[in-house]
Structures are given as C-alpha cells and as structure tokens.
Amino acid sequence: MSVTIKDIAKETGFSVATVSRVLSDKTGFFSQQTAAIINETAAKLGYKKNMAATELVTQKSNVVAVIVNSTKTNFSDQIINGIQKKADEAEKRVIILYAGDRDERSQRIALSTALERPILGILLLSVDLFPSNLAILTSSNIPFYFISISFKDTMLNYIASDDQEIGYQATNYLISQGHKNIGIAGLNIENSAHTGALRFKGYQKALREAGIVFKSDWLQTGDYSYESGVTALQNYYLKKDITAVIAASDLVGIGILNECNRLKINVPAELSILTTDGTSLCELVRPQLSSITQDFYRMGYLSTTYLINNTQNNAYTNIAISQRQSVKSLNKIDH
Amino acid sequence: MSVTIKDIAKETGFSVATVSRVLSDKTGFFSQQTAAIINETAAKLGYKKNMAATELVTQKSNVVAVIVNSTKTNFSDQIINGIQKKADEAEKRVIILYAGDRDERSQRIALSTALERPILGILLLSVDLFPSNLAILTSSNIPFYFISISFKDTMLNYIASDDQEIGYQATNYLISQGHKNIGIAGLNIENSAHTGALRFKGYQKALREAGIVFKSDWLQTGDYSYESGVTALQNYYLKKDITAVIAASDLVGIGILNECNRLKINVPAELSILTTDGTSLCELVRPQLSSITQDFYRMGYLSTTYLINNTQNNAYTNIAISQRQSVKSLNKIDH
DNA sequence: CTGAAAGCGCTTACAG
DNA sequence: CTGAAAGCGCTTACAG
Incomplete structure (x- = not known):
C-alpha cells in the first residue's frame, strides 16, 4: 500500500540495508552520492517511515504518553505545554490519552492504549489511579511519573507542589x-x-x-x-x-x-x-x-526531563x- | 525484555500460532480447554500484547489520531469527549497530539507523529493547517476530517457549524x-x-x-x-x-x-x-x-463516526x- | 561503502 | 483443533 524502503531499494538499485542506513542517517556508513540519490527517491515516492516497524526492531521508542483526566482540570494545558517543550528539545514525541472522569474502565483503556505499544514512559497528569490500574502500571516495568499529585509512598515518583x-x-x-x-x-x-x-x-x-x-x-x-x-x-x-x-x-x-x-x-x-x-x-x-x-508549566517540563533521563526522583515546584x-x-x- | 507470545508458547507447550489465536480471540479455532490454559498463563506472566507488531502484520490500526491547537480553544474538551465516546463504542482508541499555536513546525511534527505509525485516520480539531502541512496530509492517503472549520473547497471533509x-x-x-x-x-x-x-x-x-x-x-x-x-x-x-x-x-x-x-x-x-x-x-x-x-460534542461524535465508517462527507451540526x-x-x- | 541474512512480535493462509 | 512457515517494514551485526 504505502511506500517502503523496499520500494526505494528497487527504484535505486541499492539494498534495503543501505537505504535504511541513509534514511535513518547513520552517518559515515554511506557516501554523499548514495545519500543524495536515496533521499531524492524517497522524497519523490513520498516515503514515510513506519515507526512501528522501527520500534519493533530497535526495542525502543521516542514517544512519551501523557494520561489526563477529561475532568475540567483547567491547568492541564500549562502542564502539557511544559511537557511538549522538553520533549521537543529532546526530540521526543508526545501522545496524550484521555482517562475519563475518575472512571476505572476509562483509566484502564487509556493505560492499555499506552502500554500496548512501545513507549518511553508515562506521565500521569493529576490522575488519581484506581488501585487496580496502579497495579497494572507498576507491573509493566515502564517508567511513570505522577504530576500534580504527591504521595507519602516514596516508591512512586511525582512532581507536584508541596x-x-x-x-x-x-x-x-x-x-x-x-x-x-x-x-x-x-x-x-x-x-x-x-x-x-x-x-x-x-x-x-x-x-x-x-x-x-x-x-x-x-x-x-x-x-x-x-x-x-x-x-x-x-x-x-x-x-x-x-x-x-x-x-x-x-x-x-x-x-x-x-x-x-x-x-x-x-x-x-x-x-x-x-x-x-x-x-x-x-x-x-x-x-x-x-x-x-502553582508552576504547572514547570511541573510538565521537569517531569519530562526526569522521564527522559530516567531519574527516579520526586520534586516540588515553586508556589x-x-x-x-x-x-x-x-x-x-x-x- | 517483556513477555511475548513465544514465552507463552514455551510455557504452555502450544505453538505461537495457537497462542496468537486464543489471545486475539479468533473464536472457533481452538478448544475451551486450550484457551483456558493459555489465558491463564498469559495473565500469570503479565503478558501485554505489542500492538505495534499486530498493526505491522495486519496492516491496519484501531487508533484515531486527534490533532489539536495548544491555543486556548476552550471548547476542545467537548469535542474530544464526543470523539472519545464514539471511539469507545466502536472499540477504537484515540491519541491526541498537540500542534502548537499556529506554528508551522509544531504542526508538521504533530502530523508526522501521526503519519509515521499505523493509524485509522486523523481528526483536525479546529487547526488551520499551513499549506505545506496540508500537502503532507493529502499526499499521505490517510483519511482525515476537519472539525469546527469549514471550507469552500469540497475536496476537504469537515464537520462544523454553518x-x-x-x-x-x-x-x-x-x-x-x-x-x-x-x-x-x-x-x-x-x-x-x-x-x-x-x-x-x-x-x-x-x-x-x-x-x-x-x-x-x-x-x-x-x-x-x-x-x-x-x-x-x-x-x-x-x-x-x-x-x-x-x-x-x-x-x-x-x-x-x-x-x-x-x-x-x-x-x-x-x-x-x-x-x-x-x-x-x-x-x-x-x-x-x-x-x-455550537454543538461541539456532536461534532466530535459525528466526525469520528464518519472516519470509522469511511464516509467521505461534510456535515453541519446544530446551533x-x-x-x-x-x-x-x-x-x-x-x- | 555496501549487501545478504537474521530477527523484532505478531498473524494467517496452508496442511494436516 | 493445531502447527510450521512466510511475511509485515524496518535495523544491524557480519562479511566483504
């Protein structure tokens, strides 16, 4: 259906390996000329990389999943702006998932949607997880941080106000x-x-x-x-x-x-x-x-920084x- | 790293094919007993399906991507609720992508994030696409609908108020x-x-x-x-x-x-x-x-219905x- | 600098 | 009802 590296390989006469290398810019492994030809052909054919395939083979992802309440928490925009900013600086992508309004099922669906594909980690934006859903999360081995909610339990990472x-x-x-x-x-x-x-x-x-x-x-x-x-x-x-x-x-x-x-x-x-x-x-x-x-923007920025750097840490932002x-x-x- | 159907196959003695069949519930292709064993083992091992792999082989996806402005459009929540409702009824998932505030680059990133993975289609939530980005979208062969923005150009699908x-x-x-x-x-x-x-x-x-x-x-x-x-x-x-x-x-x-x-x-x-x-x-x-x-909830619901049914259509919602x-x-x- | 080959986690004809 | 095998679109040692 859509164009793949195989098509580009066929069109240019190079192998898929070479095409893959220039398209993912593994600098030093190909000549300028080769790169030019391949890039040109990719553009001509309207090639779009299938990140799902990439993520499958590399076993890593550049997307951070943000789970938010659909409740009118009118500060979530600020937090998301902060998240977006840091993600952008680090060349990560962010996807946002709605978890309904304190609804166990909606939370679970949002969680599954995130967990069922390769992601970097999860940011929970003032969502008060039901115990059953927290269990799903913790057993998933994926890093996650709570934003704007704090816990006594120091096993959970959070970024919030004091x-x-x-x-x-x-x-x-x-x-x-x-x-x-x-x-x-x-x-x-x-x-x-x-x-x-x-x-x-x-x-x-x-x-x-x-x-x-x-x-x-x-x-x-x-x-x-x-x-x-x-x-x-x-x-x-x-x-x-x-x-x-x-x-x-x-x-x-x-x-x-x-x-x-x-x-x-x-x-x-x-x-x-x-x-x-x-x-x-x-x-x-x-x-x-x-x-x-509260400094919501900062909460978003900081939590994303922690997630990306894999800093297992809590923090308070200014008030x-x-x-x-x-x-x-x-x-x-x-x- | 995480548990795959191969692990379950090994654990139960069945082949990955059988495991796959029961886990994706291809009813009628396995016995109740087999199903019981496999489901149990899956639960025990904490199995999470990797949807990226599934999407890769089936060449289809159950996620609709929603692109929104980070601008304070205070009605987007209502639209998203409508989208979420319909998606939920149809067993689809929705991911939301922020496209900045009328920023060409942010729009492009949001678009790429959506386009670079298997998705059902795209909903543009009152985002006024730059021509360059519209070109990317149209050349992608993926269905998309504008919400809350209408066009003279009837080549573009929209659901909005009149x-x-x-x-x-x-x-x-x-x-x-x-x-x-x-x-x-x-x-x-x-x-x-x-x-x-x-x-x-x-x-x-x-x-x-x-x-x-x-x-x-x-x-x-x-x-x-x-x-x-x-x-x-x-x-x-x-x-x-x-x-x-x-x-x-x-x-x-x-x-x-x-x-x-x-x-x-x-x-x-x-x-x-x-x-x-x-x-x-x-x-x-x-x-x-x-x-x-304006009936924003309905806009969300209706556009998602169109997207899922692949109805190439425009519609006005009530005022x-x-x-x-x-x-x-x-x-x-x-x- | 380039290619052949194996493999990521899944699904699905095909055969039995 | 079940299994062996091919393949989705990519990446990456390994060889040359």
Whole structure:
C-alpha cells in the first residue's frame, strides 16, 4: 500500500540495508552520492517511515504518553505545554490519552492504549489511579511519573507542589493581611496521604503559629469543583464568621465569588478570597481572584526531563502568591 | 525484555500460532480447554500484547489520531469527549497530539507523529493547517476530517457549524429583541473562505432583511481572543452607537464584558452581549453570557463516526440560542 | 561503502 | 483443533 524502503531499494538499485542506513542517517556508513540519490527517491515516492516497524526492531521508542483526566482540570494545558517543550528539545514525541472522569474502565483503556505499544514512559497528569490500574502500571516495568499529585509512598515518583506549603503560605498571607477568621473550602480531606489533607495541615500549622484557634466550621470540604465553592459559601453565610477564605481551586473560588454575587456579599470588602492554582480563569472574572499560584508549566517540563533521563526522583515546584483584586488588607483599617 | 507470545508458547507447550489465536480471540479455532490454559498463563506472566507488531502484520490500526491547537480553544474538551465516546463504542482508541499555536513546525511534527505509525485516520480539531502541512496530509492517503472549520473547497471533509447561519441567527435573535444597531466583534474576515467571512455574511444578510443599514464601524475584526474583545469595546465606546454586540467567541465576549466593567458600562442595561460558542465560560462570569451555542460534542461524535465508517462527507451540526443574562430586550420598552 | 541474512512480535493462509 | 512457515517494514551485526 504505502511506500517502503523496499520500494526505494528497487527504484535505486541499492539494498534495503543501505537505504535504511541513509534514511535513518547513520552517518559515515554511506557516501554523499548514495545519500543524495536515496533521499531524492524517497522524497519523490513520498516515503514515510513506519515507526512501528522501527520500534519493533530497535526495542525502543521516542514517544512519551501523557494520561489526563477529561475532568475540567483547567491547568492541564500549562502542564502539557511544559511537557511538549522538553520533549521537543529532546526530540521526543508526545501522545496524550484521555482517562475519563475518575472512571476505572476509562483509566484502564487509556493505560492499555499506552502500554500496548512501545513507549518511553508515562506521565500521569493529576490522575488519581484506581488501585487496580496502579497495579497494572507498576507491573509493566515502564517508567511513570505522577504530576500534580504527591504521595507519602516514596516508591512512586511525582512532581507536584508541596501541598502543605500551599496551605501554610496561603494562610500566612491572609494572616499578614490582618485576617484572623479564615475559612478553607472545597478540598477533599479524606485520603490521609493526599493533597487536601496536606493543605489542611499547613493551614492549621499557620493558624497555630499565629495563635488563632481553629473552628471546625471554617473547614468546608468538597471536590475542588465550582459547586463545592457554591455550597461552601452557603454554609459560611449561615455563620457570618469569616473574613477570608482559601479556595481549593480556581473553580471553587469562582463558585464562592458568584454565590457572593447572588447573596450581595461584596468581594473583597466583606469577604476576601484567595484561590489555589492561579490559572487564567482568575483574570477572567471580576473582581480578579488573588491566588496561590502553582508552576504547572514547570511541573510538565521537569517531569519530562526526569522521564527522559530516567531519574527516579520526586520534586516540588515553586508556589507564589499572586495578588490581584479579591483580598482586602485589614491592616490599614486596624491601624 | 517483556513477555511475548513465544514465552507463552514455551510455557504452555502450544505453538505461537495457537497462542496468537486464543489471545486475539479468533473464536472457533481452538478448544475451551486450550484457551483456558493459555489465558491463564498469559495473565500469570503479565503478558501485554505489542500492538505495534499486530498493526505491522495486519496492516491496519484501531487508533484515531486527534490533532489539536495548544491555543486556548476552550471548547476542545467537548469535542474530544464526543470523539472519545464514539471511539469507545466502536472499540477504537484515540491519541491526541498537540500542534502548537499556529506554528508551522509544531504542526508538521504533530502530523508526522501521526503519519509515521499505523493509524485509522486523523481528526483536525479546529487547526488551520499551513499549506505545506496540508500537502503532507493529502499526499499521505490517510483519511482525515476537519472539525469546527469549514471550507469552500469540497475536496476537504469537515464537520462544523454553518458559520453563515451563526451570523444570521445571532443577528436575527438580537433584532427580535428590538436591537437595531448591532456590532459584530473579534472575528477574522480576511480569508474569504472561512469562518469569519461567513459569519459576517450571515450578519449582513439578517441586517438587510430587517432593513437595517450596516455601518462600517459596527464591524470590529480580531482573532477570537480576549484581547480582541477588549479592543473592540474600546472602539465601540468612542462612537456610542450600538446597543448590542455579537462576540466571535466566548473569550471575546468576556473581554467585552470586562472592559464594560472597567468603563462602568452596564451589561445588559446599556449594552447587550451575545457570544459565540456557549462553553462553560459563559456561566462562570457575571452577568452570565447569552450565546449562540455550537454543538461541539456532536461534532466530535459525528466526525469520528464518519472516519470509522469511511464516509467521505461534510456535515453541519446544530446551533441554538442560549438565553442567559447578557441580552436585554428592548421590546418591552418600545411598546 | 555496501549487501545478504537474521530477527523484532505478531498473524494467517496452508496442511494436516 | 493445531502447527510450521512466510511475511509485515524496518535495523544491524557480519562479511566483504
């Protein structure tokens, strides 16, 4: 059907071995003249190398597989850009696979699609693998890295933000702006090793260091969704206790913001919002959402670097406060 | 390295042929007992089929390659969901390739990555191919479909909205709400065959039918970006001529909205906004943006259906007005 | 600098 | 129901 090196060999009179050598540029094993003829003929015939065949014989691959949630994780673009950049620099290719929305079967299909062909390794983009699927992965002998999710278990490689630091720094920032009654909303605290629990721990630490006594209704758990933000604010509204809230994601922050809008609560005059992530969504809404911003691009770049160099390692990327319009300083007034 | 059918053959005493037959489930060519033994051994050994080898010998593939812009086209998720759904139903796999942001080289790399391995076909997700890259594609003999982009050239297959209808229906809707001075903003009119030009044509047709004389400053061209919206509104602000504007995308609409916010123009009291696309962004901002909504999910689903069935065809998917909060009816007042 | 040959992991007529 | 053999498109020692 499509043209192969055999066709080129026939056309030029050289052997397939020679054709293969010039086409894969094994410099020094052929004369300039031969190369010219073969390359020309390849172009003329519209030759496209069949990488599947190459990968089969060389037993190695230049493609990294990225598995992402189809969930609206609005930061995945940034991570993928970072991955793409590093892959490009290293002359690797990247293919992206959707793993559905926390669906065991979809995850398994995405995993199989990756595992059933020659690949360099797998990058899991904030996908929380079901145990059964993690088992498939670990038993495959293919290197893999989690991005934007961290683990206690140091057998698993991850590149993420330090979630405890996120909680700690976010809270400290709000305290530095004069807030004392600070909510934390939209995060999932259940799994003791994970994101939510760590952030909450950092939050409590900052409170403690500032001598603030935590009240249980300051914590409004959720699933990082817009709806979590809406619900959280409704609960806060009942108590009218807090002056600032840390949202677990930008979407949670927007949920809170919009519900404030509906209930005629002025942000930031009556309630300050500090959101987590700092994606472009923060600048789309009014007032713009201040955030504790994660370096997603860097996560992508770094994880790909590790994968390519086969560095079995974990790493934290930087976090920083981005001041926009949704946090009010109480200090000026207090003074 | 990893376990092959040869290993299973050795382990079970059957030939690789038999192993192959049961593992690829060529029903009727083996006994239940044999199957049981082989499947068991495969599981025990952690066998993973090497699809690259299979594809090499069968000369066909079950993977559809989707090429997307890394540009913030915030509707691509919906399209991909539709693709994924249909692919799943047909037992096909999908891999996604990023083609950068209107970058010739990135496009070429994405294309090569797809073309250099066995695939079923290619779906181009609102990527405006450079001529050189289109040439590569067409000469490859692999079926491909454009999604969310239409062409005059009927040699190219596309699944998209009817852009002239978008312009026409959007304008008619605004006219039905009593608006007469209607802007259209953020679209690119240059390439005569494309999206922007068609929408503008539909817009003009609706105006004409309503006996409204178009004024040239009602058209503010752009590139479908947030910034286009901001700039457009600044220009409108100078003339204070229009009561409603059709934004070329949700981001354009938000750019207009936020600039209104800055200039203390009340939406929709002083200016109505009808945005194009109708993604989730419309419901994130306040007031929520009314839109002429495209059926992106369906585009994905339909194009994948065509690709799998090898239907050489074009199709338009439905469009509809989604009333939210950003369009004011002038009729009540007029009455 | 070039070619003949073996082999990567699979599938599938052909024969039995 | 099962096996021996050829072959998919490539690469790479080995020989010359």
